[in-house]
Amino acid sequence: MIKAVIVDDEPNNLIILEGMLQEFCPNVSVSGKASNAQKAEAIIRETGPDLVFLDIEMPYGSGFDILDKLKPVGFEVIFVTAFDEYALRAFRYSALDYLLKPISINELQDAVGRAEKNIQLKNFGQRLDGFLQNMKRLSSDMSKIGLPGKNGIVFVQVSDILRFEANRGYTRIYIKNQREIISSKNISEYEDLLPGNKFYRVHHSHLINLSYVNGYQRGRGGYLEMEGGDVIEVAVRRKDELMVRLGLSNND
Numbered sequence: 001m002i003k004a005v006i007v008d009d010e011p012n013n014l015i016i017l018e019g020m021l022q023e024f025c026p027n028v029s030v031s032g033k034a035s036n037a038q039k040a041e042a043i044i045r046e047t048g049p050d051l052v053f054l055d056i057e058m059p060y061g062s063g064f065d066i067l068d069k070l071k072p073v074g075f076e077v078i079f080v081t082a083f084d085e086y087a088l089r090a091f092r093y094s095a096l097d098y099l100l101k102p103i104s105i106n107e108l109q110d111a112v113g114r115a116e117k118n119i120q121l122k123n124f125g126q127r128l129d130g131f132l133q134n135m136k137r138l139s140s141d142m143s144k145i146g147l148p149g150k151n152g153i154v155f156v157q158v159s160d161i162l163r164f165e166a167n168r169g170y171t172r173i174y175i176k177n178q179r180e181i182i183s184s185k186n187i188s189e190y191e192d193l194l195p196g197n198k199f200y201r202v203h204h205s206h207l208i209n210l211s212y213v214n215g216y217q218r219g220r221g222g223y224l225e226m227e228g229g230d231v232i233e234v235a236v237r238r239k240d241e242l243m244v245r246l247g248l249s250n251n252d
Contacts, residue, residue, distance in 0.1 A: 002116060005032045005049040007040040007066070008080060009058040017053060017080070017103065024105050025112045037061025041069055049075050050119050051112075053099075056081045064132075073125050076115045092193050094131035095146030095153045121152045130155055145193075147173060147183050154181055158198075162228060164190050164207040174228070200245050203235045210245055 004021070008014050014033045021028045031047040034040035037060055044052060044066075054077050056063040067073055079091065079098040091098045097111045118124065130146055145161075146153045160176040166187040173181040191201050201207045202224065215225035221234040234242060
């Protein structure tokens with residue numbers, strides 16, 4: 001059983017989320033609720049939860065203020081937020097979970113399922129530090145991304161990622177200097193997350209970093225020669241856009 005605390009400055013939101021957990025996430029037991037930062041800090045210290053559902057924007061102290069006072073953080077957190085697109089991108093880069101208001105039942109169940117796995121890993125503090133660093137970089141491309149694999153989260157420089165390859169629901173990620181990571185996320189999630197001016201989906205199974213393309217072989221769709229020697233097939237329907245991205249024409 002997962003012991004949880006809910007923190008939200010709106011009393012109705014506390015009631016609604018607790019009811020949703022009782023009905024749709026029976027493996028979660030709510031041990032406390034708080035409507036402000038001061039109460040939240042006290043309840044979390046008193047109950048020692050495994051998981052905290054944490055509203056970010058509250059009067060008299062944000063969710064991040066609470067976490068700062070509780071460092072080192074010894075529990076998993078699912079942020080509940082109405083943050084804008086850029087901040088949500090920082091969450092995804094850092095492999096932190098969040099729920100957008102109003103909360104979807106399916107998204108709640110998925111987030112709780114991921115939290116259950118992460119609780120055993122006890123690496124929330126590392127991911128939180130990555131998030132805070134990425135928040136500082138919102139005005140430019142964020143430099144690090146958290147890649148969730150079977151043994152936890154690995155943070156790598158985005159610029160060091162050579163390519164992604166779909167592999168039966170998982171994604172094989174090739175990193176500069178021969179490193180390789182198997183991620184539990186599918187390749188489409190990385191396509192949505194990474195900057196389109198640097199990464200391009202050349203095939204349903206391949207998302208590549210354009211900076212590591214060494215050459216192009218002609219063909220119906222053609223093939224890309226990547227740094228490191230890998231040869232990647234290009235889908236016919238992706239060829240024209242790829243030529244534009246590489247600054248080539250179809251006659252080159």
